[in-house]
Amino acid sequence: MEKITLAHGAGGREMNNLLEELIFKKLPTFMKKVEGGLGIDFPDDAAAIPTSDGKYIVVTVDAYTVNPIFFPGGDIGILAASGTVNDVLMLGGIPIAALDTVIVEEGFEIETLRKILDSMFNTFSKCGVKLIGGDFKVMPRGQLDKILISTMGIGVAEKLIVDKNLRPGDKIIVSGYIAEHGASIYAAQRGLTPEFSELRSDVKPLVDLMIPLIEKYGDSIHSASDPTRGGLSMTLNHWAKSSNTLIIIEEEKIPIRESVASYCEILGLDPLTLASEGVAVLGVEGEKADEILEDVHSLGYTEAQIIGEVREKERKELSLVVMKTSIGGYRIIEPPVGEIVPRIC
Amino acid sequence: MKGLESIDLRRATNILFRSNRELALKILKIIELTWAQLKKSGYEHLRIMNFCGTHEWTTTRYGLRSLLPEGIELLAGPGCPVCITPSHYVEAAIKLSLEGVRVYTYGDAYKLPSVKKINGVKSLDEAKASGGDVVVVYSLLDAIRDVVKNRVESTFLAIGFETTYPAYALAILKEETPENLSYIVAGRLTPPAAEYAVERVGGVDGVIAPGHVSTITGGEVWINLAEKYSIPTVVSGFEPIDVLLSIAEILKQKSRGEARVVIEYARAVTWSGNVNAKKAINEVFEVHDAAWRGIGIIPKSGYKLREEYRRFDAFDRYGFREPTRDEWCYDLLPGCRCGEVIIGKIKPSECSLFMKKCTPDSPYGPCMVSSEGTCRIHALHTNVNNIDEIRKIKWIENSNHQ
Amino acid sequence: MCWGVYGKVLEVSEKYVKVDFGGVVREVLSSLDDISPGDYVVVHAGLIISKLSREEFLESFKYIREIAEKLVEDGELSREELEEMNRIISKWLEE
Numbered sequence: 001m002e003k004i005t006l007a008h009g010a011g012g013r014e015m016n017n018l019l020e021e022l023i024f025k026k027l028p029t030f031m032k033k034v035e036g037g038l039g040i041d042f043p044d045d046a047a048a049i050p051t052s053d054g055k056y057i058v059v060t061v062d063a064y065t066v067n068p069i070f071f072p073g074g075d076i077g078i079l080a081a082s083g084t085v086n087d088v089l090m091l092g093g094i095p096i097a098a099l100d101t102v103i104v105e106e107g108f109e110i111e112t113l114r115k116i117l118d119s120m121f122n123t124f125s126k127c128g129v130k131l132i133g134g135d136f137k138v139m140p141r142g143q144l145d146k147i148l149i150s151t152m153g154i155g156v157a158e159k160l161i162v163d164k165n166l167r168p169g170d171k172i173i174v175s176g177y178i179a180e181h182g183a184s185i186y187a188a189q190r191g192l193t194p195e196f197s198e199l200r201s202d203v204k205p206l207v208d209l210m211i212p213l214i215e216k217y218g219d220s221i222h223s224a225s226d227p228t229r230g231g232l233s234m235t236l237n238h239w240a241k242s243s244n245t246l247i248i249i250e251e252e253k254i255p256i257r258e259s260v261a262s263y264c265e266i267l268g269l270d271p272l273t274l275a276s277e278g279v280a281v282l283g284v285e286g287e288k289a290d291e292i293l294e295d296v297h298s299l300g301y302t303e304a305q306i307i308g309e310v311r312e313k314e315r316k317e318l319s320l321v322v323m324k325t326s327i328g329g330y331r332i333i334e335p336p337v338g339e340i341v342p343r344i345c
Numbered sequence: 346m347k348g349l350e351s352i353d354l355r356r357a358t359n360i361l362f363r364s365n366r367e368l369a370l371k372i373l374k375i376i377e378l379t380w381a382q383l384k385k386s387g388y389e390h391l392r393i394m395n396f397c398g399t400h401e402w403t404t405t406r407y408g409l410r411s412l413l414p415e416g417i418e419l420l421a422g423p424g425c426p427v428c429i430t431p432s433h434y435v436e437a438a439i440k441l442s443l444e445g446v447r448v449y450t451y452g453d454a455y456k457l458p459s460v461k462k463i464n465g466v467k468s469l470d471e472a473k474a475s476g477g478d479v480v481v482v483y484s485l486l487d488a489i490r491d492v493v494k495n496r497v498e499s500t501f502l503a504i505g506f507e508t509t510y511p512a513y514a515l516a517i518l519k520e521e522t523p524e525n526l527s528y529i530v531a532g533r534l535t536p537p538a539a540e541y542a543v544e545r546v547g548g549v550d551g552v553i554a555p556g557h558v559s560t561i562t563g564g565e566v567w568i569n570l571a572e573k574y575s576i577p578t579v580v581s582g583f584e585p586i587d588v589l590l591s592i593a594e595i596l597k598q599k600s601r602g603e604a605r606v607v608i609e610y611a612r613a614v615t616w617s618g619n620v621n622a623k624k625a626i627n628e629v630f631e632v633h634d635a636a637w638r639g640i641g642i643i644p645k646s647g648y649k650l651r652e653e654y655r656r657f658d659a660f661d662r663y664g665f666r667e668p669t670r671d672e673w674c675y676d677l678l679p680g681c682r683c684g685e686v687i688i689g690k691i692k693p694s695e696c697s698l699f700m701k702k703c704t705p706d707s708p709y710g711p712c713m714v715s716s717e718g719t720c721r722i723h724a725l726h727t728n729v730n731n732i733d734e735i736r737k738i739k740w741i742e743n744s745n746h747q
Numbered sequence: 748m749c750w751g752v753y754g755k756v757l758e759v760s761e762k763y764v765k766v767d768f769g770g771v772v773r774e775v776l777s778s779l780d781d782i783s784p785g786d787y788v789v790v791h792a793g794l795i796i797s798k799l800s801r802e803e804f805l806e807s808f809k810y811i812r813e814i815a816e817k818l819v820e821d822g823e824l825s826r827e828e829l830e831e832m833n834r835i836i837s838k839w840l841e842e
């Protein structure tokens with residue numbers, strides 16, 4: 001009998017296939033969204049329900065397990081709060097409230113739990129998000145690996161930023177160094193920690209970036225995502241597919257910190273497939289791109305770059321992401337496949 | 346001009362060999378001009394074979410095929426220790442992992458499918474999902490440290506070529522291998538397989554020889570290949586500029602009717618190689634006629650522990666044995682044409698299972714597994730059919746920018 | 748077949764060598780005895796397999812220069828282009 005492997009949870013093709021089979025194909029269309037809103041008919045960063053005054057309630061839910069719970073640059077509390085806030089933002093919503101479920105394993109230290117919850121509360125409070133409800137459970141020892149936090153985020157949007165609205169002529173902006181979270185967690189998890197490294201997770205809520213942008217450029221930002229699981233290559237492939245376009249990016253323009261690039265090189269990992277938890281990818285109107293980039297810089301995201309653009313595709317099959325490589329060749333960027341493992345050859 | 350002494354060679358490699366678009370264009374121009382001359386003298390196609398999965402990776406990763414003039418074909422040869430690792434090693438590893446022996450593996454072999462299922466399981470990652478003790482490591486040192494720390498009965502799925510084997514040899518010689526760690530010795534030698542492939546495929550005009558294998562063996566091991574088959578052979582580095590330079594050198598030799606070994610990768614490879622490493626391998630291992638998955642038995646192409654170190658052999662320790670010549674059955678599942686893909690005889694797209702029954706999500710044959718597997722590389726990076734599409738894109742871009 | 752990464756040797760002890768891979772430092776094994784701090788090495792699967800030679804660093808370009816010169820002789824390539832290429836190769840040395 002086929003069993004769930006770690007690859008099924010890695011955010012790549014295996015996971016999509018599994019969800020397709022178990023969920024997307026199963027549900028009849030009318031069950032997939034609230035009339036006039038956005039649901040899993042077009043899976044995006046979050047879902048939306050229309051309100052009577054022409055706005056939308058944006059909702060998202062996510063479960064967080066991370067090993068180790070405290071990692072360089074953050075902890076599971078910050079991660080759970082940021083992740084849900086960012087998902088609301090990426091759909092164009094201003095986050096206002098959240099609910100949480102915390103499940104811990106019997107034997108977990110209360111002091112540690114306090115630290116984790118404090119960082120979660122701090123993060124929510126920095127974002128102006130109220131924690132309005134939740135649940136708490138304890139599982140018998142061995143039935144859970146330490147702790148699991150699930151957060152639900154709620155926001156309000158005047159206008160939704162939906163990935164399928166990306167269109168030819170748009171430029172792609174990446175707000176900061178990619179793959180930082182993925183690389184540092186990977187190093188910690190696999191015991192492949194270098195003796196010394198500058199690897200740090202980039203986990204953070206993106207309110208200070210996204211709220212000003214949404215308010216000022218609501219109409220010019222056609223799509224937005226945070227490239228978490230599956231990394232930039234997953235996000236862009238998803239965009240190309242849902243918007244029926246061809247995306248061309250330039251390798252040289254993609255912001256990567258040297259230590260992250262080095263770490264990936266040592267293990268033969270592709271940084272495009274590693275997660276960020278504090279980066280936004282934006283698809284913006286071509287003419288506005290430079291102006292928006294400048295604003296992104298002045299909001300403190302100084303590593304931001306325009307990494308590529310969106311083209312009309314020539315043929316039906318061509319919903320691709322193509323990268324112009326550092327020496328000028330072209331390569332198709334496929335969504336990541338399988339559990340990410342280091343390689344020696 | 347700064348002297349070479351003070352330069353950061355890591356950075357310099359990046360700048361000069363990896364991201365130098367200007368230089369790439371110049372080399373390409375020279376390749377094009379030389380190719381034009383060759384065409385005038387009657388060539389229609391030039392088939393250049395690489396033996397190293399990492400060269401194939403460089404080729405696809407940097408989109409080199411999209412840059413080369415039409416008519417120059419880059420073939421992928423048997424350069425991946427994963428795809429050619431016979432199923433019985435994988436089966437033994439799975440079995441041990443399910444019986445409570447910790448199995449260390451490089452990420453490359455983690456998903457490698459076996460031919461036979463062991464307790465319903467046909468790869469180490471599935472074994473892990475079923476409760477087997479499998480640990481993915483980046484280096485032998487990681488594994489040794491884990492064994493010492495956790496004091497577990499364990500074995501290392503020791504795949505690899507000349508490059509990977511010095512580590513095992515040194516760990517044994519320097520008495521770094523804990524007694525509760527054994528090795529599944531699946532090591533193979535490159536030159537015999539290269540000659541085999543060149544002979545079987547035929548019509549190979551040039552060879553890009555593996556740079557990192559050659560750091561150990563030295564450039565000299567390729568002389569026989571170049572002379573016996575009259576094929577220009579270039580020991581190449583792994584940056585895109587290295588590969589382009591090697592292609593240019595092969596074209597040059599062709600145009601002058603030469604067939605020599607040239608070391609393009611001179612910054613890391615010498616003619617005689619790494620004497621220390623060769624000596625260590627020699628002391629610990631002997632060479633035997635070994636099986637290559639999908640290919641068969643190639644004389645003098647595999648490593649095996651010498652008598653005095655046999656106690657580290659997992660097969661001896663746990664009562665497995667190598668199949669005999671008669672039992673050997675090529676190890677491929679029905680329909681999988683990896684054997685031909687591996688030696689560069691067919692392209693993955695010529696296999697009727699490619700991207701149908703056999704995909705990167707659920708690999709059917711071994712060449713779809715390793716990140717170096719030709720089928721996987723073609724599936725992920727450049728569906729060969731997409732080369733034309735990419736050329737079109739290039740055209741769009743050029744017209745946009747002019 | 749064999750993934751190799753360049754790094755700079757920081758420290759050599761009896762068993763291990765500390766190598767800096769550009770912001771990431773790891774301990775590796777060595778198959779060479781004559782390794783000293785400051786050397787640049789090629790590391791494969793946690794093992795130093797070769798030392799990078801400064802003298803040979805630019806050797807790779809010997810062949811392409813040769814071809815280019817021949818092309819200039821044949822009149823296929825202009826002298827300027829050859830010089831342009833030499834300029835690109837030596838440019839980074841000045842940086």
Ligand code: SF4
Binds near residue numbers: 683696703711712720
């Ligand atoms: S596509 Fe799959 S089945 Fe066909 S040769 Fe490649 S690995 Fe074998």
Ligand code: SF4
Binds near residue numbers: 421425427687711720
């Ligand atoms: S996957 Fe198979 S064909 Fe490809 S490099 Fe490895 S052995 Fe060769």
